[in-house]
Amino acid sequence: MGDADDMCPICRSSRYLNPDMKFLVNPECYHKMCESCVDRIFSVGPAPCPYVGCGKTLRKGRFKTQVFDDLKVEREVDVRQRIVKIFNRREDAFDTEAEYNDYLEEIEGLIFAIAQGSAAEREEAEQRVSEYEKLHKQEIIQNALQQKQDDVYAEEQAASDAEHQRRLRLLAIELQQQEAELAAQQEKETIEALEAGKTSEQAVREARERAQLRAEQLRQQFELELSRPRRAITRKGAAAAHASAARTPFTPFVGDRQMEYLFRQAEEYLDPTMERANEPAVRAGGFTAALAQQEALKLAFMSLEVDIQTEKATAIAV
Amino acid sequence: MYTKDKKVGEGTFAIVYVGRQAETDRKVAVKMIKVNEFKNGLDMTAIREIKFLQEMRHPNVIELLDVFVADGNINLVLEFLPSDLEMLIRDRSVVFSEADMKSWLLMMLRGVHHCHRNFVLHRDLKPNNMLLAPDGQLKIADFGLARAMALTPYERMTPTVVTRWYRAPELLMGARHYTGAVDVWSLGIIFAELMLRVPYLAGQTDEEQLEITFKALGTPLPSQWKGVDALPEYRKFSTPRHPAPTRQQLQELFSAASDAALDLMCSMIIMDPIKRVTTDEALLAAYFRDAPAPTRTTELPKKS
Amino acid sequence: MVTDADLYRRSSQYQKWSFTKDQLAELLAKPNRNVPPHELALTVQEEQQLILYYAAEQVKSVCQQFKLPSQVRATAISFFRKFYMRYSVMEYHPKLILPTCVFFAAKAENAFMSITTFCDSLAKTEPSQILDLEFLLFKTLEFTATVHNGLRPLHGFFLDMQTVLDTFDRTELCSIHDKAKSLIVDSFVSDVCFLYTPTQIALAALMEVNELAATQYMAQSMDGPNTSLDRLLTLIHGCRQQLVVNLPSQEEVKGISKKLSRYYKDTGSEGPATKKQRTN
Numbered sequence: 001m002g003d004a005d006d007m008c009p010i011c012r013s014s015r016y017l018n019p020d021m022k023f024l025v026n027p028e029c030y031h032k033m034c035e036s037c038v039d040r041i042f043s044v045g046p047a048p049c050p051y052v053g054c055g056k057t058l059r060k061g062r063f064k065t066q067v068f069d070d071l072k073v074e075r076e077v078d079v080r081q082r083i084v085k086i087f088n089r090r091e092d093a094f095d096t097e098a099e100y101n102d103y104l105e106e107i108e109g110l111i112f113a114i115a116q117g118s119a120a121e122r123e124e125a126e127q128r129v130s131e132y133e134k135l136h137k138q139e140i141i142q143n144a145l146q147q148k149q150d151d152v153y154a155e156e157q158a159a160s161d162a163e164h165q166r167r168l169r170l171l172a173i174e175l176q177q178q179e180a181e182l183a184a185q186q187e188k189e190t191i192e193a194l195e196a197g198k199t200s201e202q203a204v205r206e207a208r209e210r211a212q213l214r215a216e217q218l219r220q221q222f223e224l225e226l227s228r229p230r231r232a233i234t235r236k237g238a239a240a241a242h243a244s245a246a247r248t249p250f251t252p253f254v255g256d257r258q259m260e261y262l263f264r265q266a267e268e269y270l271d272p273t274m275e276r277a278n279e280p281a282v283r284a285g286g287f288t289a290a291l292a293q294q295e296a297l298k299l300a301f302m303s304l305e306v307d308i309q310t311e312k313a314t315a316i317a318v
Numbered sequence: 319m320y321t322k323d324k325k326v327g328e329g330t331f332a333i334v335y336v337g338r339q340a341e342t343d344r345k346v347a348v349k350m351i352k353v354n355e356f357k358n359g360l361d362m363t364a365i366r367e368i369k370f371l372q373e374m375r376h377p378n379v380i381e382l383l384d385v386f387v388a389d390g391n392i393n394l395v396l397e398f399l400p401s402d403l404e405m406l407i408r409d410r411s412v413v414f415s416e417a418d419m420k421s422w423l424l425m426m427l428r429g430v431h432h433c434h435r436n437f438v439l440h441r442d443l444k445p446n447n448m449l450l451a452p453d454g455q456l457k458i459a460d461f462g463l464a465r466a467m468a469l470t471p472y473e474r475m476t477p478t479v480v481t482r483w484y485r486a487p488e489l490l491m492g493a494r495h496y497t498g499a500v501d502v503w504s505l506g507i508i509f510a511e512l513m514l515r516v517p518y519l520a521g522q523t524d525e526e527q528l529e530i531t532f533k534a535l536g537t538p539l540p541s542q543w544k545g546v547d548a549l550p551e552y553r554k555f556s557t558p559r560h561p562a563p564t565r566q567q568l569q570e571l572f573s574a575a576s577d578a579a580l581d582l583m584c585s586m587i588i589m590d591p592i593k594r595v596t597t598d599e600a601l602l603a604a605y606f607r608d609a610p611a612p613t614r615t616t617e618l619p620k621k622s
Numbered sequence: 623m624v625t626d627a628d629l630y631r632r633s634s635q636y637q638k639w640s641f642t643k644d645q646l647a648e649l650l651a652k653p654n655r656n657v658p659p660h661e662l663a664l665t666v667q668e669e670q671q672l673i674l675y676y677a678a679e680q681v682k683s684v685c686q687q688f689k690l691p692s693q694v695r696a697t698a699i700s701f702f703r704k705f706y707m708r709y710s711v712m713e714y715h716p717k718l719i720l721p722t723c724v725f726f727a728a729k730a731e732n733a734f735m736s737i738t739t740f741c742d743s744l745a746k747t748e749p750s751q752i753l754d755l756e757f758l759l760f761k762t763l764e765f766t767a768t769v770h771n772g773l774r775p776l777h778g779f780f781l782d783m784q785t786v787l788d789t790f791d792r793t794e795l796c797s798i799h800d801k802a803k804s805l806i807v808d809s810f811v812s813d814v815c816f817l818y819t820p821t822q823i824a825l826a827a828l829m830e831v832n833e834l835a836a837t838q839y840m841a842q843s844m845d846g847p848n849t850s851l852d853r854l855l856t857l858i859h860g861c862r863q864q865l866v867v868n869l870p871s872q873e874e875v876k877g878i879s880k881k882l883s884r885y886y887k888d889t890g891s892e893g894p895a896t897k898k899q900r901t902n
Contacts, residue, residue, distance in 0.1 A: 250611065252424065252601035256376070256432055258626045262843055263778075266785045270792040273777070276471035280545030285493030286500075286591030292469050293781055295437060300778025303630040303770075303819030305849070307857065308640045358737045359753040360760060365729055369767040372634045385765040387757070435629060465732060469774060473732075 008034035010041075010050050024063040027078045029056045030071050038063050076115040083111050086133050088143040179215070186211040262304075263297045265290075319386060320395055322348050331363045331462060336398060339383075346383060349394040363462040364392055370438055370461040378429030380449060380459040399449035399457060401621050403508070407445055407515055412619045416576065419512045420605065421612035422448070425456035426505055431597035433458070434498045437467045441479040443504035445511060454615030471495055480504060482527050483517050487538070488591050490528045492550035499591035502600065506586030513572050513579070528555050535589065536562025543590035578605040630819065634766035639704065639816060646816050653710040662885040664712060668878045671870040673706050676716045678811045678869055684724045687743055690733055692807045697769045698727035699810035701759065708762045712885055714755075721747055722755040730767040771815075772806040772824035779824055783835070786842045790835055798835060802827040805865065812867045818857075826861035 006015045008023070010033045015021050022035045031051040041047055042060035049056045068074045087107045094100040113125035133140065186207045193203030274289040276282055322335035326347070335348045351364040371382035371394075384395040403422065406412055426448060433440055442463040449457045463479050474494040480486070486503035488496055510518035519534055521527030528551065532538075537559045540547045547556070563571075565580075572580060582605040588594045595603075606612070630636055641649065654666045664672070677699050685695040701723040705714075721744055728735050737749040760767070780799040784792055805827040809815065814823050828836040837855070845851040870878075 250607065252428075252606050253431070254428065255623045256428065256435065257598075257623070259623065262846070262849070263782045264785070266781075269781045269784050270796065271781065272796070273470045273472070279471070280548035281493065281550075282471050282495045282545075283592075284491075284543065284545030284549050285488045285495040286497040286594075287468070287471060287495035288592060291497060292471075293778075295467065295469055296774055296778035297782060298626065298778070299437070300775040300782065300821060300824065302626040302775070303821040304844070304854070305627045306630055306636065306819045306821075308636075308817060308819065309642050312640060312642050312645065358734075359725075359756045360729070362729060362734065365760075365767060368765050369730060372766050373632070373768050375632050387761065390757075392757075435626075469777075 008037060010034070010037045023066065025066045025071075025074070026058045026063050027075070028058055028062065029054050030075055032066065072116070076111065079115040080111050083107060083114070083129065085144075086129060086140060088140060088147065090143060090146065182211055182214055185214075258298075261298070262301050265294055265297060269293060320346065320348055320384070320393070322350075331361060332394075339395070345398040347396045347398045349396060350388075351392045351394070360392070364394075366464055367461045368392075368394060370464045374432060374436055374438070376429060376432040377455055378425045378457055379432060380457040396459070397451070397457070399451050399459070401450045402446055403448035403450065403456070403512075404445035405621050406450070406619065407511060409621055410515065411622050414512060414515075414619065415610075415613065416574070416579070417610040417613040418618055419509070419579075420610070421615065421618055422456055422512065423505070423509050424601075424606060424612050425615075426458065426508065427597055427600050429456070429458040430498075430501050430505060431601060433464070434467075434501070434597050437469075438464055439467055439496075439498060440464050440501050440504075442481060443501055443508065444481045444484045445508055446481075448508070450618075450620075454618040454620075456615075467497065468495065482524060483520050484508065485527065486591065487528070487531055487589055488549065490524065490531065491546070491552050491555075497591060498596065499594045502586050502594055502597060503591075505600075506583055509579075509583050509586065510572070513575055513583075525554075532560050534563070535587065536560055538589040544592075546590075576605075576608070578603070578608050581605065630770075633770060634764075634768060635770050636819075638764055638766060640819075641816050643813075643817060646813055649707045653706060653708060653713075657710045657712045660885065660889065662881060662888050664710075664878065664882060664885065668881070669706075669711050671874060672711055672716065672878045672882070673703065674811060674867065675870055675875045676720055677702050678808070678867075680716075680720050681724065684721060684744070688724075688728075688735065688740070690724070690728060691731075692773060692803065693771070694724070694727050694731045694733050696771045696773070696807045696810050697731055698724045699807075700769045700815060701727055701763060703810070703815075705759060705762050711882060712889075714758075715882070715886065718747070718751055718755060719759070722752050722759050725752055726756055726759055726767075730769075770820045771810070772820040772827065773803060775821045775824040776802055776806060776827065779828060779839070782843065783839050787835060787839055789838065795835075798828065798832050801831045805830060809865050811869075812864055814861055814864050817864070818861045822858060822861050823865075825858045826865050829858055829862045830865055 007013070008021065013021065013034065013036070018034075023032050024035055024038050025032045026049070029049055029051070031049055031054055033050070037050070038060060041050060042058060042063075046057050046059045048054070049058050066074055068077065084107070087103075087110075089103065091100055094103065110125045110129060113121045114129075117125065189207040189210065190203050193206060194200060269289075271289065271293065274292065277287060277289040277292070319340050320337055321340065322337045324336050325333060326336050327334040332349045332351050335350065337346055337348045338344065339346050351361060368382070368385060371380070375381070380399070381397050382394060383397065386393050386395065426443075430440060430443065438461075440458065440461065440463070442460055443458070447458060447460045449459045451457060465475065468475055475496065477489045477492045477494060477496075480489060480500060484504040484507050486496070486500040489500055507518055519527065519530050521530045532555055537556060538546050539559075546552055568580060568584070569575070572583070575583070582600065582603045585595045585603070586600060650670065651666050654664070654669050657663055681695060681698050681702065685698065702716075702720060705719055705723065706716075721740070725735070725737070725740055737752060741747045741749050741752065776799065780795060783790070783795050787795070790798075802824070806823060809823060809827065814826070818826070825836060825840065828839070836858075840855065840858070841851060844854055
């Protein structure tokens, strides 16, 4: 680090006097100064950079902590962050890996030009970037949204996994405890049996059987816990965004429906065939006169409009 | 015309091969109906299957491409569908999103709706019969138990239809006059299984099935389901009386289900068949209109 | 939109078994023409008469014998007639094809009977004879076994007439309904099942039983912006004309049957049971 970190070049305060001194840089020119200087100089509004010979108009909001020692790296990282936000097409949007790699190279080229190129190269690159941004505004927003969904999804998935692991661990501990208790129980029962006059073999056997039964039950419980279906994480957001992209309106029947009928069903009819419909066992199965009658009515009109003589006249003779 | 390349399955009535249509080299499934020494000639299951498949054409109902005879056996040529919903459900490495389940249920309902429009009851809906095409389309298959709806109470039907776990309570209790509601029940149970990834009501015997159904969904009372006490098998299972689950309890069991999903599922497994929703009503449920939209068929998960 | 009418258009009945009058006439005459010429061969006319008789009387008697519902009888007649649109009576004798059609129709309509029960009550019929032909029948039907008849549509109209017509009381309508029912099943002997739809046949039957009621009903319920009542009435009247068929007399049938027996004897086929099935 060296002395550059111990004294602010603008106000010359030293770290010795201000141990908490923090330095900030502005991506416009990457000239570093302490936090109090930034406060003092830029709080009122944008002002020129105080470094001699710089003069660039700086804004308070754009000051940030320097992450990398090497300013060159810091600059490039900033540029990269900015460019990648704009050129955010996802790998699966490309048909071949080759195309995807070309895309990545293009981005690298732009970043290099802006971060380390000459003034002319930088200007040309910035021009291309702003053109691209204008052209692909919608797509950029979509991709950003998609990325966010993926991040959320991954987070939830990780949380679910962690939760599951935690549950398993707890269960294992519980199992251990219960097995210890069982062993103790088994011993106790053996002694009781012996005191009650049973032979030692009998006592041991009986106690062991009981213990095995209890152990089996415990294991089954454990298995049941394990196999319980975990809550499925749904990609709700992602699915919704995807769905809203140009789709035909949703129709559950897809046209497989008769919309209007030429009849109107009455409440009741004189219908000798339906005498048995009132029997409880018939009704219990779901059969009702009303339903059967509706079906008969539909069938009545079903083939009314089909004119075979006309329609088949154009068919090839058999 | 057709070649049988490899045997892919065998049931009580038929052997299924994967094969090719000679002229087009198209992959097909050839279902050879076993000549069961059926003393009464052509097997009823085969007749039913052929009879009904010939009448329907719908993207969610399997297509019968051809029928031919070889060595005295009837062979049905069907579309080749390599996987089914049961395979997917059991494959724990495949994760189902809500949108995926919605898409499958939608296709199943559309298929069954089409059958019901044609006044046909399928009577054997189960994940095993929901075949999946490579492009993601779901197709209902196996019409071996189907029949035309009974339009008068004089037509008695056999209650021993539908694979046990997916059989409606009225069938379990021996009803001989039933409706499309039995198919809707099956779909409701399949929906539950999609969410749970294990069969919802899995009895080992017919008797146990009714017990399990009542335990899970409550013992129906004659006051709620008119005439239920007149069904042959009701008495045996009317006691002990199990209470119906609360909404809370169901939400706990179906922990990943949205409110709309639970609403729909419940409406499809209402005990009284008259109160159960029809396919029309189910298709109009809010569940299908709410977000997320059903996954596009091409993007549905496939077996790993 | 897939309307109900579109649904009907997807049925095998519409797709494979519905024709114009001309197409039907051609189909009915073809089998006879395919039989090699022989002095004892039946003419097209004779063949049609025989088929008609069997379709009407024999099917009825067999169905009555087993107390089979009208649905089965209608389907059996349909199968029978379709069989002889492909084969001639000189290739397969109706004596055996007929019970085969009834047996198979019973299966198709969920009124299954065991073959032994069936043959026990039929004179000189062995189970193997029927079962041998069953497959050929199904194949000739192009593996379609669903026959839509006008009975259920008729029932629907019967119900609807109760609300739409106020000039007829319910008991009158009941009587109209019953009469129309038998007309519809019998109509399968005629050509209407190949030329018109079940709805239209039901209306034609109503028209035949009580023209006033039918016309009033149609005027009330089928005259709207989307339907042309006039066109419909013309169609229904056309159907009605062909609803009832004149059956040949007993003597005529006897004569033709004798001729057919002589044909079989003369051409050396020992009987329909040994006739080789044409597979593929």
